[in-house]
Amino acid sequence: MFNQKRLHPAAIFFNFIKVLRESLFALVLGFITFKDDSLFYFILIASGIFILMLTFSILSWYRYTYRIEDEELRIEYGIFIRKKRYISKNRIQSIDLTSGVIHRIFKLTKVQIETAGSGNGAEASLKAVKRSEGEALRQELKTASTRRAEVHDEHVELTSPSLRITFKRLFLAGSTSGSIGVLFALMAFGFSELEQFIPDHYYDSTVEWAIGLSVIFIVVLVIIVLIFLWLLGIAGTMIKYGNFTITKNDNELFITRGLLEKKQVTIPLKRIQAVGIQESIIRQPLGYVTIFAEIAGGSMDKGEDFSSILFPIMKADEVGDFFNTFLPEYAAENQDMIPLPKRSRKFYLLRSSLPVIIIGAGIGYFLTQFVWVPILLLIGSLYMGVLRHKDGGFYQDGQRLTIRYRTFSKNTVTMYHKRLQAFEKKQYLVQAKQDLATMRLSIIGKMGMGKHFIIKEMDESHTDQLTDWYSYRK
């Protein structure tokens, strides 16, 4: 049905970029070393290497073929050592299509095929094929698994529900993303690295100039920089989550996103280990939440978070509808969390404020005029402690367990009994005296690593109740 095919010739270009990027460091190093005496020879050798790399790229494109045969995807590749990789249709877990900017110019797409095996990369990655070809490939590879599933699943929905992010929401997501902090850190880091390359003379005079300026000017400058970073954060979110659309097909979720780089991701429902609602500290007062899921296996993409985003932003009161439509088994009917006992609050306060107290005491002792900084931080950390205690809790109903905890953002995570890999109850002496205990739940995370949820200082009777719930030995 599918003949033996090669990738689109644009793959040569991607191959070339890839080898070039890998050797860029060596090239730059070589350039710096030889730039004075033997630049001519260096250029000669470098161009030789260039041609070699180009040949290599063309050859590896030429030798890379794929076809679908006997219910298998068969890939053959390798220049000197011929490698063949056969992936059975039944074993394919998900097929993701990604189109970067260059892909989109030529109407191409990258096809990544994943099986349950854990590892860093996808099992097979077709760097560049025509978009129509990519879609056809996905359809063809999927048929086996869906046909199988339909036998099990009696009530297959005919219409596939779908939800798309509105521009207003997207903008809101960007402006509340909180990536401003990350960007700021990155910039500070970038600047400290850059410092080495700016000649001392300029650097010193610039610093002198800056010190000579009035305080107001500096404040204005800082505000401008912050606004710039904030706008950058908005742009980043827009690019990443632009046109975010989630669609439910009978046994999988299908997500399309990205303004520049278009990404299509399939999430088989079977692989979802837990589903969570995150209320970040900026979005919570506005009543907005993010929906995420923990998904077993799969590869980790660059710039991807550990949890997969199912929907970047929505109003808290829309969550119920969302779950009813897309993940009915995770829909929450009654979410009256059983809160942490009052007596555990002091643990939370102490834990969140202790590092601040220790560092703050040092600052207060040595830099008396800045003593207000640790005091402000202390108040902030105590408030965080109160919030963490207030938000901690759980709710168990049948096979389903929902827990709520806060680090900075408030997370409400729902998981099923069968998804839990291990259950741990921890207790130290002080906790034991107060009938408190810490609970640790483990589920499968990305890349075959575990993901652990910890709730500290629960009422001991509650941890014991959950231990009994979890135990297979009734």
Next chain:
Amino acid sequence: MRKPPVNTIATDAIKAWKITAWIYVGILWLVTVGLAVLTYFFEFSNWFTVVALVISGLSTYLFVFLFPKLRWKRWRYEVFDQEIYIQHGILIVSRTLVPMIRVQHVDTQQGPILKKYQLASVTISTAATTHEIPALLDEDASELRDRISALARVDEDDV
């Protein structure tokens, strides 16, 4: 309140742990001696040596004499048909339940120190966690490994 697991690990575990602890503490003592020698030749303040001595002495007491015994006393395990139940921890007591159907594989391991006392450790891995039972008699360990491996061979529902 659930009862703690019943089985203790091998008594020789204490000896094995002591040897391991001696190796680490030995490094500390070497540093201390080195510092004392340096102080003698270069006339540093004696305080460095005193502090190093106190640290080495204290860690020797804690890690060689106190902790192995406490650790052994706390370490319990029990293997049921449906799940594995483990308790350990000196200051923080932790009790873990690992269902049999979640076990992916079981390993036994034996380093030179454990071998001296005919001991072995059993490592139980799930898709998300690993749990180690540190020192069992050699034959107990392999018997346990085989038993868990057989019990774990239950029909698995989707992962």
